[in-house]
Amino acid sequence: MLYQGKKISVFFLFFLGLCFSYAQKNPEVFPYKAAGLSEEEAAIHLLSRFTYGYNVNDVGQIQKEGLERWFFRQLRGKATDKELAEMLEPYADAMLDNKTLAEKYPRNTRVRRMMINDGYIPKDSVINGSVFFKEAYKNYLAEKGFKPEQELYRKFIAAKVLRAAFSANQLQEVMTDFWFNHFNVSFTKPQSAPFIPSYENHVIRPRALGKFDELLLATAKSPAMLLYLDNASSVAERPNAKNKIGINENYARELLELHTLGVDGGYTQKDVSEAARILTGWTIYPLNGYGNQNLIKQITKGNEVQRQSLIEEDFVFAANKHDKRQKTVLGKDFENNGYDEGVELIFYLSSRPQTARFVSKKIAVRFVSDTPQEALIDNMANAFLASEGDIKKILTAMVYSPAFWHRDNIYSKVKTPFELAISSVRALDAQVENPNRLINWVTRMGEKKYYYIAPTGFPDKSSYWINTGSLLNRMNFGLSFTSNKASGINIDLLELTRHHEPESPEHALDMYAKLLLPTTDIVTLKNRLSPLLTAQNLQKKVAKSSGADLHRQDEDMLAVNTRKINNRNRKSNNAMLAQVVGLIIGSPEFQRR
Known part of the structure; x- marks a missing residue:
């Protein structure tokens, strides 16, 4: 060995x-x-x-x-990424800061309150599914110059697709995805959802190849994380207070278990509780419709409190909500030192041998194998x-x-659905005309980006992604990807061969296998795919076998494009080439990286 x-x-x-x-x-x-x-x-x-x-x-x-x-x-x-910058122009809003996004894309709940307060609709008319309310909501947004939240999310995910497919800084994009998964937040929590675009674009991507402690601190202070794991509402316990909100341990637990030390990192429940006390008062700046709207007045009442509190863009350390008693985490004592006490905890956890090993193993699993050597x-x-x-x-x-x-x-390693979709774009020099259609296919294959509800993020093991149903969905994707525009892409298959059209399906398999899988065992690939090269109605059969017939839109698009392809004769793509290349994309060999 x-x-x-x-x-x-x-x-x-x-x-x-x-x-x-x-x-x-x-x-x-x-x-x-x-x-x-x-x-x-x-x-x-x-x-x-x-x-x-x-x-x-x-x-x-x-x-x-x-x-x-x-x-x-x-x-x-x-x-330099000039071409990518041009592609991203229609989705520029996804790069805006949180304050601007909160003003331009207000939460649905805030819009409903505004409509009622402005007398735009009566309170008893707020029925989300009603035609009247939908129309009134749409008109109100237009009058006020607002845009719906879902439009922001579509732009953000579309930009994600384009960056992954076309960025010249590929490693930075891969590491951005890795760290987002490590510090996972989710659109499934409405309070944190609007802050996720800025979280990835302004917190994670710029630090994806930097220092781990700086990345950890930035995620801890992000509104997306503060709201996702509830630290924004975590305050020191006040025995005689009327409002018994108190300390929330959600973020502190994941900080130790998922972000730094790992589940076997040697911490106790007492350490979790103490870490949560250290991080009391870490909350978000009161943006439009988000956070405690009276917070700034509260923390600037007195000079002493004002000096101890901290405001950094959309992050606030509220000294009047911080636990000022001594704490001990992993045997280390933390004296009351306000905001700096939390920073000290973050840097201390970042420097632990358990953290070094836990994070290194996750990186090794992502880039080497599911079971990296000790x-x-x-x-x-x-x-x-x-x-x-x-x-x-x-x-x-x-x-x-x-x-x-x-x-x-x-x-x-087995490609995730997102990796499969993007690698297909890159392998075939495809143009992405509608990124959201492509991401719809990623969702169908089992990976709904930014919607993984657990703070663990998506598993990075092959067993999670591969089963009979997922393999059929992947084959269905490959056939759809090359045969019609329902995947939101445009490909010229003959351009890849410099317009040397194969003479037969077998010849096409030879040619495109060398392009897409240059070091693969061509004999094994032929044995696997040859029986399917000329199968009739293959895409419909695969879709039916996967338990999900083609969506009507896809089926109509397939029929229309197949007619167009057949009518082109020797121009660009044809149905035979599309089927052969689609089979290669759906093959086990292309599924691996």
């Missing part, structure tokens, strides 16, 4: 420190040859792990640039601690480890 699981040496850590320059001209060569991989196989492995997919041109370009130089360039995350996790955790949580150095320790390149780990 090529990798025996030896712990990283002191010399290797020292060496990493010397060679780790993000702009270095001659970085140390990755150890893929020792694993028996060719440069092409290594390039594909890098692209499979650190991007949302690739095509054959990408494989050639990364070899030309040098695998190591490409990786360190991706770590910088500074590539020595690899040790290496990454050592890099975490030595660099004080520098995400770039953790990833570098991982990619220079022999375990990353072990042949058993090549194509060992």
